[in-house]
Amino acid sequence: MKNGPLALCFHALFVGFLALPLVMVMLVSLTAKSYLSLPTDGVSLRWYAAMLDNPQFIAAFKTSLLLGLSSACIAQLLAIPAAYALARMQFTGRQAIAAILMSPLLIPHLVLGVAFLQFFSQIGMRGGFVGLVLAHTVVVAPYAVRLMMSAYTGMDPSLERAARSLGASAWTAFVRITLPLAIPGVVSGWLMAFIHSFDETTMTVFLAAPSMTTLPVRIYLHIEETVDPLVAAVSSTLIVLAVVLMVILDKWFGLDRLLTGGGPKDDQ
Amino acid sequence: MCCTACVRPGAGYFLLAVLAPLLVAVVVRTLGWALVLGPTGPLSTALMALGIVQQPVSLLQTMSGVVIALVHVLVPFLVIAVWSSLQRFDPDTLRAAASLGGSDMSIFRRVVIPQVIPGALAGAVVVFSLSATAFATPAIVGGRRLKVVATSTYEEFLGNMNWQLGSALAVLLLVVNILVVIGASRLVEKKFAHVFE
Numbered sequence: 207m208k209n210g211p212l213a214l215c216f217h218a219l220f221v222g223f224l225a226l227p228l229v230m231v232m233l234v235s236l237t238a239k240s241y242l243s244l245p246t247d248g249v250s251l252r253w254y255a256a257m258l259d260n261p262q263f264i265a266a267f268k269t270s271l272l273l274g275l276s277s278a279c280i281a282q283l284l285a286i287p288a289a290y291a292l293a294r295m296q297f298t299g300r301q302a303i304a305a306i307l308m309s310p311l312l313i314p315h316l317v318l319g320v321a322f323l324q325f326f327s328q329i330g331m332r333g334g335f336v337g338l339v340l341a342h343t344v345v346v347a348p349y350a351v352r353l354m355m356s357a358y359t360g361m362d363p364s365l366e367r368a369a370r371s372l373g374a375s376a377w378t379a380f381v382r383i384t385l386p387l388a389i390p391g392v393v394s395g396w397l398m399a400f401i402h403s404f405d406e407t408t409m410t411v412f413l414a415a416p417s418m419t420t421l422p423v424r425i426y427l428h429i430e431e432t433v434d435p436l437v438a439a440v441s442s443t444l445i446v447l448a449v450v451l452m453v454i455l456d457k458w459f460g461l462d463r464l465l466t467g468g469g470p471k472d473d474q
Numbered sequence: 475m476c477c478t479a480c481v482r483p484g485a486g487y488f489l490l491a492v493l494a495p496l497l498v499a500v501v502v503r504t505l506g507w508a509l510v511l512g513p514t515g516p517l518s519t520a521l522m523a524l525g526i527v528q529q530p531v532s533l534l535q536t537m538s539g540v541v542i543a544l545v546h547v548l549v550p551f552l553v554i555a556v557w558s559s560l561q562r563f564d565p566d567t568l569r570a571a572a573s574l575g576g577s578d579m580s581i582f583r584r585v586v587i588p589q590v591i592p593g594a595l596a597g598a599v600v601v602f603s604l605s606a607t608a609f610a611t612p613a614i615v616g617g618r619r620l621k622v623v624a625t626s627t628y629e630e631f632l633g634n635m636n637w638q639l640g641s642a643l644a645v646l647l648l649v650v651n652i653l654v655v656i657g658a659s660r661l662v663e664k665k666f667a668h669v670f671e
Contacts, residue, residue, distance in 0.1 A: 217488050220492070221488065221492075225491075226506070227503055227504075227506020227509070227543075228495070228498065228506055230510050230515070231502065231505055231506045231509060234509055242514065243514075312655075314606075314647065315609070316607050316624045316644055317607075317645070317648045320627065401497060405500060407499070407500060407609065407610045408607075408608070408610060408624065412628070412632070421499075422610070425501045425505070426614065429501070429505060430613070430614075441499075441505050441506075444498065444499055444502050448497040448498045448499075449494070452497050456490060461490055462493060
């Protein structure tokens, strides 16, 4: 099938629709005025300077970064052995464990947020960083497990058997053969976990204490009070970071395979 | 829309453009819509310049505004669903249809669409669930005037400190959501059982 002019027109409109709000945020962030407006008379970076001077946004950015790093690492540490068992072994309760590991995908984040809030305040952990890490690990683990499973099922299991038949212990065969082959899956699973943790708002808005918020929650609370060029500057920074990340991810993994859950390019 | 994306080389850029917003935080994308749809935004300016409206219009705090923003936030999920059902699609059927004299339009309507429908419906169920439980987008675009369950729950929990009512709302949303999702998936699977095999 060929793309007719009509189809191309539709594509252009669709991409325009997708880009419009992002372009708008970036334009507004460049204004020189002290209120929301397009930079019609002169471009200024004053709001970016204001952003760097704002301790709240900087602290929230650091919290988000640390939270994403820790929850993605913990999720990946759980996912590497769990996905191996699910992908390679047959045992009773296999289906049930797979369902439990994937269940956070099916439960609305609103409900998770409400549930974690009540649970944490019962055990006296409300508002702490540890609670945030735990909750985020639960939410992002399914992405890590899914990509690890596709990494394990995508490789040739006879390589591991060959290592075993040559006298390697099960542990050695896993560490020296299987895990290195699964590295693309490890990296992409970790990245998906990090991206989802960094973006999570709905659940975190219930769990974050005013003194310790993540960046999306900080942005939300700021917008709730006032929409100014400052929050547009923060948002544009995130858009630029996302574009950089996108280029890198597409080069290394193929963004389509990563986001559609197909796993890294190598298992084709 | 998406079928062209997988058959033609180079159309991968379109897929990239559609998927890229997934990497941008939902609050950021919603802020963009709040700027576009607001009374001083480009939408209002364009409508006034075209003479369609005389006064500045704002879609903030309206259902239409929330729906537009949610479509933007969630459309990549539907594209992914349709795209992955097209991945399983055998391009030979297109050639067969063309060699039997089908026009582009009738091939699209009678060969492509029927195979895509189940994927699209499955994607639609996911999008329904995600929009019904969305928080940030209705909270930012809908504001205080347009309430959804998620924003009401938030207010009961962190504004009014009425945790019982808040929990009841959240549980109600969970139950209704599960019922709709399971019901719709069953319906789709039953109706299109042959495609999923």
